[in-house]
Amino acid sequence: MDDQDGYFGERVAAAYDESSADMFDPSVVETTVGFLAGLAGGGRALELGIGTGRIALPLARHGVPVRGIDLSRAMVARLRAKPGGDAIGVTIGDFATTRVDGTFSVAYLLFNTIMNLTTQAAQVACFRNAAAHLEPGGCFVIEVMIPELRKLPAGQNVVPFHVSPTRWAFDVYDVATQATSSNYVEVVDGRGEYRSIPFRYVWPSELDLMAQLAGLRLRERWEGWTREPFTSESGRHVSVWERPAD
Template sequence: MPKIYFDERIAATYDADSPEMFEPAVVEETVSFLADLAGAGDALELGIGTGRIALPLSRRGVRVHGIDLSPAMIAQLQAKPGAEEIGVTVGDFATTRVEGTFTLAYLVYNTIMNLTTQDEQVGCFLNAAAHLEPGGCFVIEVGVPDLRRYPPGETVRAFTVTPTRLDFDEYTDFPGQIVWSHHYWVRDGQLEVSSAPYRDVWPSELDLMARIAGMRLRERWSGWTREPFTGESTSHVSVWEKAE
């Protein structure tokens, strides 16, 4: 089983620490996009976390099941109203199978990068495809690797620098596409620190993984409101479709 980085401490403040991701407009755009794709079928969220997207999607009338490695994140979800409508399985979303078939599987907020080997990421595509009905869709929201922002010879890039918060990425393995994200923040006068590894992945590599899993790219946008994806896009929302 992979190491759990979203432990009790991270889970307790997860919602409060990512306020921009919990903005009603951001959640609404995401849920609308996913609800359209799910149609009358069921949806499977890989890395369901505290239910940021699953709960409002379920309120829209889509039946949602989630997989997550972290009992602490799931406990946060299950303490929220509406959680009783959502089935949850504790496990690794690269390998864990749940009962049923789905018209939609989705993996948002860069969570594919939590799988830190190519094998695991391919396994995730195979697992998503195995749960989908023919014609069903797999959606990923993830950043485009930002290598252009690292000056030559540098392996560290800070992206939040305030008196009470420092976030920076550290590329520890360029060929293996491994970047560690480090976070330091002062809360109630105490310094808190957390670090976790991620695997950067290019859109084209994801397309190849989809092909290996019997899916083909149907749409790629730079955001949930279907803004065009260009060479300047910093992230993408991609939809692959399982063969009929």
């Protein structure tokens, strides 16, 4: 792992688009881009954790000027190598604290990336950073999973999410601290490899309080990008907080 890129160094970046293929499905990308373009309303967009440009590139092709922040130079290099990637300004840094010039109609943080910030303080700082970039009336959007604690029997802290003859993947939860990790064991040419990435899970109500601390207020919350109702059975949510126009 390249330390300057955190947990998303060259090895992860090289395979990221393929390993996240479901999220690159055109129908997923199109509905996400349409949702965000509607919020941008002709203004600029800021992506926190821009990565390889899964959403930034099609959003820019949709006519929305996009800027990005990302800690991983390896991920951003993949963005740069794609058509149109050189036209998107990206600042290398921690998206919880890194500032870029200007204000934006919409800032967004997708695909569970808020959980890459592994302390509550860092997640609160992220909300404040996003709010500082928004123009009055602008919106901050987060897409994130609901913690799968209902899958845990008493005394168990592991939830498997992939099992095959050569690959095992599982999440480990600490319900006392909200610390979690995604863990991967893979057998290649008869040799086992193990990788673990730490996260901090966060509840919708906790995110609403973080937004309030940053001077934002909840505008809407859905299960997904096509605005399905968010219920107690939802496995994720798309939430939109806005900076008051006054």
